[in-house]
Amino acid sequence: MSLLELHAVDKIFGGLHAVRGVSFQVERGTIFGLIGPNGAGKTTLFNVITGVYTPEHGKISFRGENIAGLKPAAIAARGVARTFQNIRIFRAMTVAENVMVAGHHLHKSSIAAAMLRTAGYERDEHALRKRAHELLEVLGLADLSAEVAGSLPYGSQRRLEIARGLMLSPELLLLDEPAAGMNSQEALTLNEQIRFLRDQLKLTVILVEHNMAVVMSVCERIHVVDHGETIAEGSPAAIKTDPRVLAAYLGEEVPETAGVA
Amino acid sequence: MKRTLIRAAVGAASLLAIYALQLGVEAGFTEYVQRIVLLAGINVILAVGLNLINGTTGQFSIGHAGFMAVGAYAAAFLGVKLAGPVHAALGPGPLADAVIFNLALLAGALLAGISGLIVGLPSLRLRGDYLAVVTLGFGEIIRILFNNATFLGSATGYFGDDPSGLPTYTNFFWVFAWATAIVLLIHNLTFSQTGRSLTAIREDEIAAEAMATPTTRLKVIAFALSAATAGIAGGLFAHMQAGVRPEDFRFEKSIDMIVMIIVGGLGSISGAILGGIFVAVSLELMRDLQQYRLVLYALLLVVIMIVRPQGLLGSRELYQVFRKRKSARRAEGA
Numbered sequence: 001m002s003l004l005e006l007h008a009v010d011k012i013f014g015g016l017h018a019v020r021g022v023s024f025q026v027e028r029g030t031i032f033g034l035i036g037p038n039g040a041g042k043t044t045l046f047n048v049i050t051g052v053y054t055p056e057h058g059k060i061s062f063r064g065e066n067i068a069g070l071k072p073a074a075i076a077a078r079g080v081a082r083t084f085q086n087i088r089i090f091r092a093m094t095v096a097e098n099v100m101v102a103g104h105h106l107h108k109s110s111i112a113a114a115m116l117r118t119a120g121y122e123r124d125e126h127a128l129r130k131r132a133h134e135l136l137e138v139l140g141l142a143d144l145s146a147e148v149a150g151s152l153p154y155g156s157q158r159r160l161e162i163a164r165g166l167m168l169s170p171e172l173l174l175l176d177e178p179a180a181g182m183n184s185q186e187a188l189t190l191n192e193q194i195r196f197l198r199d200q201l202k203l204t205v206i207l208v209e210h211n212m213a214v215v216m217s218v219c220e221r222i223h224v225v226d227h228g229e230t231i232a233e234g235s236p237a238a239i240k241t242d243p244r245v246l247a248a249y250l251g252e253e254v255p256e257t258a259g260v261a
Numbered sequence: 262m263k264r265t266l267i268r269a270a271v272g273a274a275s276l277l278a279i280y281a282l283q284l285g286v287e288a289g290f291t292e293y294v295q296r297i298v299l300l301a302g303i304n305v306i307l308a309v310g311l312n313l314i315n316g317t318t319g320q321f322s323i324g325h326a327g328f329m330a331v332g333a334y335a336a337a338f339l340g341v342k343l344a345g346p347v348h349a350a351l352g353p354g355p356l357a358d359a360v361i362f363n364l365a366l367l368a369g370a371l372l373a374g375i376s377g378l379i380v381g382l383p384s385l386r387l388r389g390d391y392l393a394v395v396t397l398g399f400g401e402i403i404r405i406l407f408n409n410a411t412f413l414g415s416a417t418g419y420f421g422d423d424p425s426g427l428p429t430y431t432n433f434f435w436v437f438a439w440a441t442a443i444v445l446l447i448h449n450l451t452f453s454q455t456g457r458s459l460t461a462i463r464e465d466e467i468a469a470e471a472m473a474t475p476t477t478r479l480k481v482i483a484f485a486l487s488a489a490t491a492g493i494a495g496g497l498f499a500h501m502q503a504g505v506r507p508e509d510f511r512f513e514k515s516i517d518m519i520v521m522i523i524v525g526g527l528g529s530i531s532g533a534i535l536g537g538i539f540v541a542v543s544l545e546l547m548r549d550l551q552q553y554r555l556v557l558y559a560l561l562l563v564v565i566m567i568v569r570p571q572g573l574l575g576s577r578e579l580y581q582v583f584r585k586r587k588s589a590r591r592a593e594g595a
Contacts, residue, residue, distance in 0.1 A: 050471060076473035088468035090461045092576060100454065101461040102472035107454040111482065114453035115446040119264060121453070128454065168473055 003028045009058030018044045020228045031205045033219030041228040042208045051075040081165030082174040091150030099132040102167035139163040154181040179211040283433035302436035303494045304537030308521035310490025316528035318483045319463025321393045324400025326514035331376045332369035332492025333499040339365040341421040362430035366496040373492025374485045381484035408507040418506030426503025526572030531579035
């Protein structure tokens, strides 16, 4: 059984068929790329998987359970973490607090216990802080843990989003354009970090990314969508030479006979 | 175990200190000044409670006078009705008074909290201005209900069964003991995992949901807690005068509360405390200008929005401001 399976998923906004009959399977432990031109429906697919949108048709199963139609918080609690294309960190909170927010499941104590600062509460809080610090270290943000998140540079904010997602102890991590706004050096480090997450933390990663250097080097399998429909799936080498993918990105070669004489 | 003992000792010492302060205030100030001090303490409770929902969680409620009214009426009514049975059990005296008063306050808080739950459950799905309008409406509905409740004296208000009015249980000790406890509890809540989640909801609700935060549940809980604190304040307010009247809980009262937390800085507990005191004192200074008060407040809000939109303290706490100054000075010295 694959970790995540999409089966003939449709998402329609009014007259716009944003996702049409998309199916794919993501095996445990893979780094899976989801690419396509602007407006192809990649982020919509992320939003459908994470419950921001409910698909009109189709099934989404995570660990064999159908999660289509569940609320985002319920899907996140089942072990699906994500980052956002347009960075959604909690800007006024510190870096460490940002990560700790996602540690709800580690905090078993009640609100009354928090108000009275019981010993049990302090223990939970300590464990949470420690875990947050470990994750910040993985992403190279440990030194910044007391900084206000909104004051971080762009690349660090993106890594903070990843650290925050990891706090959910997820099995599946969805990264929406993590390399956007990063320079080539930062993108290289990101590559290593994504591999580290898969190898050391045993995560499965789905990556939406426009930076093809990142996609081709880090992904093991790539799924290509255009206008909401699947046009290809395969290894990076196969995708690079697939005529339909080239057509989608570069435009079709116009046959000479079709031209106006 | 040791922790509990230390806490009990600190608690007892604080209560003693508050009692000593009461003796000082009663000996040193006129009744007029004492009344302002009590109102300031009640305002602190109101402001710190409202700040939890408006400041920390970022859900704008402008109907909190309604919850204050629920607490005030409940505490006034029970303060009168509990006197018989409690006196029968304990005999009259300061102990019986304390029991009656605090039971009445807790019941008021509970009822206000339940009203908060009833109002919050349907309306907290709304955001921003929509939520503000709905809470405003609910606040008015509650007031109008009391205006028409004949067993609570309708529009004249509830004055108890005695011709001299309600028993005056409220004094410096109880106001500041409750204020201290509430500030402490809300402070602990704000700086806990729940508080972080509430702040995350304010900062970005979509991201908070994606991080498995039960946003609706937390918003409703914060709203109910906030309503319950307004209920305590209402109970303390009721028992410092002869009776409670619906007109004490008009829309203007909600606006006073908003002014308290905006002056102090939305999201800051110390700011709410300062704002509560500020409004108590300034209301007294503006006593002769009764009908122009709202105009002056509106003007004040406009000036604050222009000069210092984040309020006196922003979303920081007083001790954070000082800590920052100190570390800045140390950095300069180095």
